[in-house]
Amino acid sequence: MAKSLQSCFFNQVIDRVQQQVEESQFYFTLAPRENSVKELRFLLLFSRQGKLRLQKWFVPTSDRERKKVIRDMIMLVLPRQPRTCNFLRWKDLKIVYKRYASLYFCAGLEEQDNELLALEVLHRYVELLDKYFGNVCELDIIFNFEKAYFILDEFLMGGEVLETSKFAVNVSMEQADTLQETMEEYMSKPAY
Amino acid sequence: MSPSVPLQEMIRAIRSARTQCEERGVIQRECAAIRAQFRQTDNGGRSHNLAKLLYVHMLGYPAHFGQMECVRMIASPRYSEKRVGYLGAMMLLDEKQDASLLITNSIKNDLSHSNQYVQSLALCTLACMGSAEMCRDLAPEIDRLLRSSNSYIKKKAALCAVHIVRKVHDLGELFVPSARSLLSEKNHGVLHGAVVLITELCERSPETLERFRKTVPDLVQIMKGLVISGYSPDHDVAGVSDPFLQVRILRLLRILGRNNEAASDAMNDLLAQVATNTDSTKTVGNAVLYETVLTVLDIKSESGLRVLAVNILGRFLLNNDRNIRYIAMTSLQKIVLTDHNAVQRHRGTIVDCLKDQDASVKRRALELSLALVSASNIRSMMKELLIFLSSCPPELRAQAASGIFNAAERYAPSKRWHIDTILHVLTTAGGDVRDETVPNLIQLITNTSELHCYTVHKLYRALLTDISQQPLVQVACWCIGEYGDLLLKGECQETEAVQVTEDDVLDALEIVLQSHMSTPTTRGFALTATMKLSTRITDNVDRIRSIVSIYGSCIDVELQQRAVEYNALFKKYDHMRAAVLERMPVIQKNSLGQTNGELSEEPMKESQPGKVKQEETALPPQPAGQVVDLLDLLGGSQEPLQPGSSVAGSASTQLTAAPTSAGGDLLDLLGGFEPTPLAPAPTVTVYEKNGVTLTLSCEQQSESGLTVTLTASNSTDSDISGFTLQAAVPKSVQLQMRAPSTDCLPAHGGAKLTQLVVLNNPNKVNLKMRIRVSYTCQGSVVQDMVQVDSFPGL
Numbered sequence: 001m002a003k004s005l006q007s008c009f010f011n012q013v014i015d016r017v018q019q020q021v022e023e024s025q026f027y028f029t030l031a032p033r034e035n036s037v038k039e040l041r042f043l044l045l046f047s048r049q050g051k052l053r054l055q056k057w058f059v060p061t062s063d064r065e066r067k068k069v070i071r072d073m074i075m076l077v078l079p080r081q082p083r084t085c086n087f088l089r090w091k092d093l094k095i096v097y098k099r100y101a102s103l104y105f106c107a108g109l110e111e112q113d114n115e116l117l118a119l120e121v122l123h124r125y126v127e128l129l130d131k132y133f134g135n136v137c138e139l140d141i142i143f144n145f146e147k148a149y150f151i152l153d154e155f156l157m158g159g160e161v162l163e164t165s166k167f168a169v170n171v172s173m174e175q176a177d178t179l180q181e182t183m184e185e186y187m188s189k190p191a192y
Numbered sequence: 193m194s195p196s197v198p199l200q201e202m203i204r205a206i207r208s209a210r211t212q213c214e215e216r217g218v219i220q221r222e223c224a225a226i227r228a229q230f231r232q233t234d235n236g237g238r239s240h241n242l243a244k245l246l247y248v249h250m251l252g253y254p255a256h257f258g259q260m261e262c263v264r265m266i267a268s269p270r271y272s273e274k275r276v277g278y279l280g281a282m283m284l285l286d287e288k289q290d291a292s293l294l295i296t297n298s299i300k301n302d303l304s305h306s307n308q309y310v311q312s313l314a315l316c317t318l319a320c321m322g323s324a325e326m327c328r329d330l331a332p333e334i335d336r337l338l339r340s341s342n343s344y345i346k347k348k349a350a351l352c353a354v355h356i357v358r359k360v361h362d363l364g365e366l367f368v369p370s371a372r373s374l375l376s377e378k379n380h381g382v383l384h385g386a387v388v389l390i391t392e393l394c395e396r397s398p399e400t401l402e403r404f405r406k407t408v409p410d411l412v413q414i415m416k417g418l419v420i421s422g423y424s425p426d427h428d429v430a431g432v433s434d435p436f437l438q439v440r441i442l443r444l445l446r447i448l449g450r451n452n453e454a455a456s457d458a459m460n461d462l463l464a465q466v467a468t469n470t471d472s473t474k475t476v477g478n479a480v481l482y483e484t485v486l487t488v489l490d491i492k493s494e495s496g497l498r499v500l501a502v503n504i505l506g507r508f509l510l511n512n513d514r515n516i517r518y519i520a521m522t523s524l525q526k527i528v529l530t531d532h533n534a535v536q537r538h539r540g541t542i543v544d545c546l547k548d549q550d551a552s553v554k555r556r557a558l559e560l561s562l563a564l565v566s567a568s569n570i571r572s573m574m575k576e577l578l579i580f581l582s583s584c585p586p587e588l589r590a591q592a593a594s595g596i597f598n599a600a601e602r603y604a605p606s607k608r609w610h611i612d613t614i615l616h617v618l619t620t621a622g623g624d625v626r627d628e629t630v631p632n633l634i635q636l637i638t639n640t641s642e643l644h645c646y647t648v649h650k651l652y653r654a655l656l657t658d659i660s661q662q663p664l665v666q667v668a669c670w671c672i673g674e675y676g677d678l679l680l681k682g683e684c685q686e687t688e689a690v691q692v693t694e695d696d697v698l699d700a701l702e703i704v705l706q707s708h709m710s711t712p713t714t715r716g717f718a719l720t721a722t723m724k725l726s727t728r729i730t731d732n733v734d735r736i737r738s739i740v741s742i743y744g745s746c747i748d749v750e751l752q753q754r755a756v757e758y759n760a761l762f763k764k765y766d767h768m769r770a771a772v773l774e775r776m777p778v779i780q781k782n783s784l785g786q787t788n789g790e791l792s793e794e795p796m797k798e799s800q801p802g803k804v805k806q807e808e809t810a811l812p813p814q815p816a817g818q819v820v821d822l823l824d825l826l827g828g829s830q831e832p833l834q835p836g837s838s839v840a841g842s843a844s845t846q847l848t849a850a851p852t853s854a855g856g857d858l859l860d861l862l863g864g865f866e867p868t869p870l871a872p873a874p875t876v877t878v879y880e881k882n883g884v885t886l887t888l889s890c891e892q893q894s895e896s897g898l899t900v901t902l903t904a905s906n907s908t909d910s911d912i913s914g915f916t917l918q919a920a921v922p923k924s925v926q927l928q929m930r931a932p933s934t935d936c937l938p939a940h941g942g943a944k945l946t947q948l949v950v951l952n953n954p955n956k957v958n959l960k961m962r963i964r965v966s967y968t969c970q971g972s973v974v975q976d977m978v979q980v981d982s983f984p985g986l
Contacts, residue, residue, distance in 0.1 A: 052250060052252070053250075054250075055250065060286045060287050060288065061286075062286075062288070067252070083514070083549075084514065084549075084550045084551070084552070085514045085518045085550050085552040086514075086515050087519075088552065114439055114443075114482060114486075115519060116475055116479035116482055116515065116516070117435065117436065117439050117483070119515070120429065120475065121436075142203060142207075143199075143200050143203055145246075145247060145250065146243055146246070146279060149282075150275070153316045157315075157316055157319050157348065158319040158320065158351050158354055158355045160351055160354065161384060162347060162348065162351055162381065162384075162385070163381040163384075164380050164381060164384055164434050164436045164437055165380060165381065165426045165427050166426075167426055168381065172309075172312075172344065175309070176275075176309045179271055179309055180271050180272045180275065183270060183271045
C-alpha cells in the first residue's frame, strides 16, 4: 500500500475508529454482582511507527483475532495525546497503556482488574528489562526478543503476577542463562 | 551471555530492507532456508532457526511449518533447545492446533526433570496454552509439585493450578488441601500464587468459599504484617511493601466477606488501617487504596468505614493525576445508586471535572453528573450541564443532549424552565438531538397553554437569529403556525413584546422555505405553518395563496402534494378552511388508541407533521412485536405463551382465533387491535421451580426506556437466603439493576422480593433477557437460568 495514501486518510480514519471503539457498549451485561477474578488478557509492545515488538496472549486467541486486536490497539493508542489518561475502554475490556521512550506497552484487562496495579505491572516489567539489559532501549528488545519473552515468563504467568520481587526474577534469569551456557560448553557445541 | 549471531544477522537484514517488497523477499529466502534446515537431522543450529522463525512470525508472516519443529525441540535433551522450543510452542501452538497434543508427553517428562529450570519451562507452557485434556492428564503432577519443598517450583505450580482450574472447573477439588497449606508460606511469590489459587477456587464453587472463610484471620494477619512492617528492599515499591500481594489479598477478602457478617467484621479493622496508613502520593499507594475502597464497598462493612471509603474516592477526585480521577469516577458511578447521598457530597468536584481536558475524564464526569441530578439540585446542575454542552467534544454531544432531556423531564421545577432548557439545548446542539425531540417538545408546548404566548415569542426571536438548527426551526415553524395570532397581538406578560407585523411573520417563514439549509421535513413544517396562518391573519391571505400555489409545482413530492391540497382548500373547500385549520387539541402521549382515533377523524389528509411523527414513533414498538408473533403463527410454529399473562395472552389468543389465511388479513388484524388500550402492568411468571416463583412485569417509561420489575416468592417450607438475580440482555441494550429489596425469602410466601431493572433500548432491537437465579435453600445452593423472549405489554 502506498504510504502517501495512508497519510492522506490516516487522521480521518483514526478519528472515526477511535470514536467507535470508545463508544462500544458491553456485549452482555450481567448484573452488578458478577465479580469473578480474571486475568490479563494480553500484553503488547509496539513502536511509535506501529511495529509490533512483543506479543503475549494469556487466553487462547486465533491468529485472525490476534491480528485484529493488534490493529485495534495500535489505532487506539498511537494517536493519544501525551498527557491524557492511561486507561481506555475497548469492547468489554479495559486497556492500560504506557509509553516508555519509543515503545508503547499495552495491556488488556478484564472488567474487574485494578488498572492502577496494571500500570505498576507494566512499570515493573520495564524495570526488569532495564536491569537485565542495562539501560534497555528498543533495539535491545528487537535483537533479543526471545530474552524479553523469557523475562516476561519469569514475571507473569497465566496473566497473573508470578514473582513480586525484582531481585528474585533477575536471579532466576541469570541462573537459567548460566545453565544454558554451561550445558552448551559441556556438550561442546557453539554457544547459543 | 553471547547472543545468537545467525538470528541477529537475519534481523539486521530484514530491518535494512527499504521497501515492503524487499522485506518480503528477504523473509521468503530466510523461510526457505529454515524449512530446508528443519528437514535435516540434528545439527547445531536448530535453536537459531526456530528463533528466526519466531521473529518472522512476530512480523506477521505465516509460520505454521515450525510447529512440528517446536515439538521436536521440546523433546531434545539440550536446555537451549528446550527453551526456544517451549517459547515456540507458546507462540505458535494453541489448544486448537493438533500438534499441541503431541507435547503433552514431553511436558509430563519435564515436570519431573531434575533441574528446576526445565520444570519451570514445562509449567509455564502448560499454564499458557494447556488444553482441557492436557490439564486433566497433568493435574495430579501439578498437585504433587505444589507440595514440593522448592519455592521456585511451588509458586509456578500454584499459577499453573489456577490455569487448570479455569480450564476444568471440576479439578478445583483436587487443589483445595494444598492451597490451604500454602498460605503459611513465607516466600512472597508462593504466597501470591496461593492467594490467586484460593481466589479462583472460591469463585468457582460456593462450598469451597464457605470452607475458605476460615482463612480470613490468617489473611488479615498477613496483610497486617505487610502494612506495618518496615522497609523490605526485596518487595518495596515506593514505600509500599509488596503492593501486588496486598491487592490480591484485598480482593480475596472481598470475595470472602461478601454477604457474610462474621467475615466482614473480622476485616473491618484491617481495612480501616490500610485505608489510613497507605501513602497516597504515588500511584502504587493509590492502587492499594483503590482496591481497599472496592472491598469496603462490596462487603457488609460498618457505615463509618463506608464513609471513609467514599471520602477516599472524593480525595481521588481532587488528585492531580488524571488516571486517579478517572478511577474515582468509575467507582463512584458504580455506587451512585446505592450510596447516593455519599456521592452527592462530592458533586461539586465531579461537575468541575466536566471541564477537564481529557476526553475519557469528561465522559465519565458527564455520566456521573447525569446520575447525580435530583429534584433539589436540578437548577444548578442544569446550568453546568448546559455550559458543558456548548463546549463539549462532538462525540459526547448526543449523550449529553439526551441526558439533559431526561433530567429535565423528570425534575423540571416549572414548565417555563423546562421549555427554556429544551430551547437552549436545541440552539446549542440542535444537530445532535434525537428525532423524537421535536414531537416531544411540541406536545409539551401544547400542554402548557398558559405559556403559548411566551413560547411563540421566544421561538420567533430564535428563528430570526438562526435557521440552521433543524429541530429548532421545525418547532418554531409549528408554533408560529399554531399561535401566530398571539404573536401578532403583540402583548405578552412573560417576556417583552415585539411589534410583529403579518409581513414579518410571513417573511420569516418564507426564508425558511427557500433556504438551502432547510431539510425537506423543515420545509414541510414551514409550508403547513404558512397555510395555518391564513385563518389567523387578516390582511395578507393573498400572499399566502401565492406562496402555496408556487409550491404546487415543487420538485419535492411531499411539498408538492401539500401545496396542491392547500390550494384545493383555498379554492373548492374554502368554507371548511377555518374548521380544518383550527387550533390543535392537546395531544395525549402513550395512548395509542386515541392518537389513531384522532387521525381517522380528519377528513382531509392534513398531515400534521408533529402528530404523524409522534404516532410513527409510538406505533412501531407495538405492531413490530405483534407482527413478529403473527408471522410466527402464520409460519405454523405456535409459540407457547407464558402462563398467567393477562392482556398480552388474551390478545394473542384472539389472534389464534381470527382467520389467518391471507396476508391481507394481517393489516386488518393490526387495525383491529389498535383501539385496545394496554393494561398498565401485566405480569408474567417466568420461572417456577422447587417452590420458587419469579414473575416479571414491565412498564414502558419512554420511547426506549423500560422498567422491568422482578418479583420473587417462596412457597416451600424452608427459608431461602442469599437470593440473587443476574440479568443479561443483547448488546446495544443498556441495563441497570437496582438494588433488590432483600435477599431472603421466608417460607410459605411470607414476604416477596422485588428488584427493579431499568433498560434502555435505543435501537429498538428485539428485547430478550436471560435471568440467572441463585439462592441457598436448606444449605444447598441452587442456580438456574431462564430466558425471557417476550415481554408482556411490549
